[in-house]
Amino acid sequence: MIESDRAKEEFIMMVSHELKTPITPAKMYIEVLLNTKSSGELTEKQRKAMAAVHSSILKLEDLINDVLDVYKLDVGKLSLKKKDEPVKEIVNKNFSELKPLMMNKRISFEGKIAPSVDGITVLCDPKRISQVISNLVTNSVDFVPDNGGKIILMAEPYDGKDIEGNHSVVFSVSDNGPGIPRDKVANLFKKFYQIDTTLTRKHGGTGLGLAICKGIVEAHGGKIWFDMDYIGGTRIGFTVPMGREEEKR
Amino acid sequence: MKILVIDDNKEITDAVSFYFDSIDISYVVANDGREGLQIIKERNDFDLILLDIAMPEFTGLDIVQELKKDNLFSSKNIVFFTASNINEEELLSHGAKGIIRKPISIDELSQAIAKFGRDRI
Numbered sequence: 143m144i145e146s147d148r149a150k151e152e153f154i155m156m157v158s159h160e161l162k163t164p165i166t167p168a169k170m171y172i173e174v175l176l177n178t179k180s181s182g183e184l185t186e187k188q189r190k191a192m193a194a195v196h197s198s199i200l201k202l203e204d205l206i207n208d209v210l211d212v213y214k215l216d217v218g219k220l221s222l223k224k225k226d227e228p229v230k231e232i233v234n235k236n237f238s239e240l241k242p243l244m245m246n247k248r249i250s251f252e253g254k255i256a257p258s259v260d261g262i263t264v265l266c267d268p269k270r271i272s273q274v275i276s277n278l279v280t281n282s283v284d285f286v287p288d289n290g291g292k293i294i295l296m297a298e299p300y301d302g303k304d305i306e307g308n309h310s311v312v313f314s315v316s317d318n319g320p321g322i323p324r325d326k327v328a329n330l331f332k333k334f335y336q337i338d339t340t341l342t343r344k345h346g347g348t349g350l351g352l353a354i355c356k357g358i359v360e361a362h363g364g365k366i367w368f369d370m371d372y373i374g375g376t377r378i379g380f381t382v383p384m385g386r387e388e389e390k391r
Numbered sequence: 392m393k394i395l396v397i398d399d400n401k402e403i404t405d406a407v408s409f410y411f412d413s414i415d416i417s418y419v420v421a422n423d424g425r426e427g428l429q430i431i432k433e434r435n436d437f438d439l440i441l442l443d444i445a446m447p448e449f450t451g452l453d454i455v456q457e458l459k460k461d462n463l464f465s466s467k468n469i470v471f472f473t474a475s476n477i478n479e480e481e482l483l484s485h486g487a488k489g490i491i492r493k494p495i496s497i498d499e500l501s502q503a504i505a506k507f508g509r510d511r512i
Contacts, residue, residue: 155476159445162474165494167406173497174410203494210476221478 154213161206165199172196208350215357222270222361226263226385229297229311230255236275237295243283249291256298259311263385266362271382274355278315278378285319292318300381308383316377321370330368331356392508393436394418397427398443410497424449428457439507441472455485468507
């Protein structure tokens with residue numbers, strides 16, 4: 143590693159360490175106040191205010207981790223803990239963890255597994271694949287209508303092989319949101335890219351989410367793409383190589 | 392259940408104390424690596440030791456090293472308590488029983504307590 147790269151790495155690691163340290167007490171005090179018996183002493187208004195602070199703290203934490211992930215992907219230092227993970231497990235686990243995002247909204251959320259991939263495994267770091275799915279679903283929740291939104295998380299077989307020549311499974315998240323304008327599609331997975339960057343934009347974010355998804359998928363040897371109009375909005379699909387046992391068959 | 396918390400950041404140990412007080416757990420705090428090592432050597436009654444890694448002068452890894460030298464390490468339930476970005480395998484290779492990443496959530500902390508606690512939660 144050349145000297146300037148090392149300095150850059152040290153700087154990024156130091157900044158993220160220094161940012162995470164002061165968040166710790168803030169997060170802990172709030173969680174204690176919200177979760178333990180002392181929360182009974184809070185008024186409903188106070189409890190709501192604390193919950194809002196808590197959610198802001200979690201967002202800040204996510205942002206710091208996003209910046210770190212982008213850096214690690216850039217320099218090829220994202221470490222993956224790969225194992226054979228059942229497709230069913232990935233879909234079901236993410237489905238139940240993400241369902242609460244639709245709470246208080248009239249959004250229908252479905253998890254589907256094509257019968258031909260129901261019993262098989264994929265070779266992946268399940269935490270990182272969940273990060274991709276969660277990113278895609280969170281985007282969809284942001285963009286579909288609160289009343290009448292529709293999101294589908296699906297796993298199905300992939301026709302053909304991925305870039306490393308492996309048989310793969312396609313995971314996809316489809317929604318009935320506004321879709322993506324044709325002229326914006328090419329930049330969709332680029333870092334810092336946002337479709338609407340005007341000051342009046344409705345949707346926040348750093349523009350790192352899809353770039354991170356792409357990085358994680360490619361680190362697994364898979365590919366990620368965008369389809370139009372699957373159920374009227376956006377569909378983003380990505381491949382994950384089949385597990386070692388499946389390849390032998 | 393008795394816990395030792397070693398972290399040079401007083402704001403963090405205060406917040407951790409606030410949590411332990413709220414669930415009636417007894418704990419001891421050391422805001423300095425050397426002091427922490429001293430306490431571990433003098434007392435043998437901690438069910439769990441939460442150990443920060445980055446501390447000035449005497450780090451969490453220095454403490455691990457010293458304990459290993461004296462054959463005191465393997466019997467201790469040491470969980471690293473860190474905001475560092477070092478990956479999990481590397482951290483666990485030092486022999487800690489677990490890692491809690493900062494910003495800490497009390498869910499993770501209560502899981503560690505449940506895992507190592509003998510008599511409560």
